[in-house]
Amino acid sequence: MLGIIRVLTHDDPHFVGEHGRLIEKHYGIVSVSRCIDQQRTGIFDAQSEARAIPKIVALGKALENEGCNALFLSCAADPGLLLLRQAVSVPVIAAGSAAASVAALLQRPTAVMGIGTEAPQPFRTLLGENVRYARPEGITNTTDLLTPKGRAAALACAETLYTEGIEVIAFSCTGFSTIALATAIQQQLGKIAIDAVSAAGLFISQLAPR
Secondary structure, X not given: OEEEEEOOOOOOHHHHXXXXXXXXXXXXXXXXXXXXXXXXXXXXXXXXXXHHHHHHHHHHHHHHHOOOOEEEEEOOXXXXXXXXXXXXXXXXXXXXXXXXXXXXXXXXXXXXXXXXOOOOHHHHHHHOOOOEEEOOOOOOOHHHHOOHHHHHHHHHHHHHHHHOOOOEEEEOOOHHHHOOHHHHHHHHHOOEEEOHHHHHHHHHHHHOOO
16 A cells, blocks of 8 residues: 655545546556645745645654555655655655656756746756756646646646757646646647656556555
């Protein structure tokens, strides 16, 4: 059983389980998803990340105690990843480092697209401190993406990056997974986008016992 840590607090079980369904669809891995508490707008800056990290570690330990034999930290900033790995004895895969690793392997002109003011550290580490970064207009947190206006802004941002000569966009927010942006880019623009949840699922399928 895979334990998925969602960093956006939400009351709808269907919403909470979305990333788990994506992983199961592509890789056949069964999961259980849980949210950290009192993070209704998720993680979008240093302050929200600092508040979230102790909750992430506590939830990871709880999921391990429930019998999960691997954990997925479903946030592309990889918040508290080192502390979480130190706190549990099962493998931990994180969305940011997974997506950045896939992008780095492709060795093609790459940009990072997210919701913060800069590319999260995992992307800067693996793709370079000066990696091209963009944020969709009007988007400041994950919940902004969950509207028709937010989806349109995200697709428009991606299209602008491709016109600049970018060949690959790596998503540094798992909210783009929730709105299936990579699929929209492929179908409407015919371009390559690396979905952070799908990238993590690839690593989970190889590293985590089923």
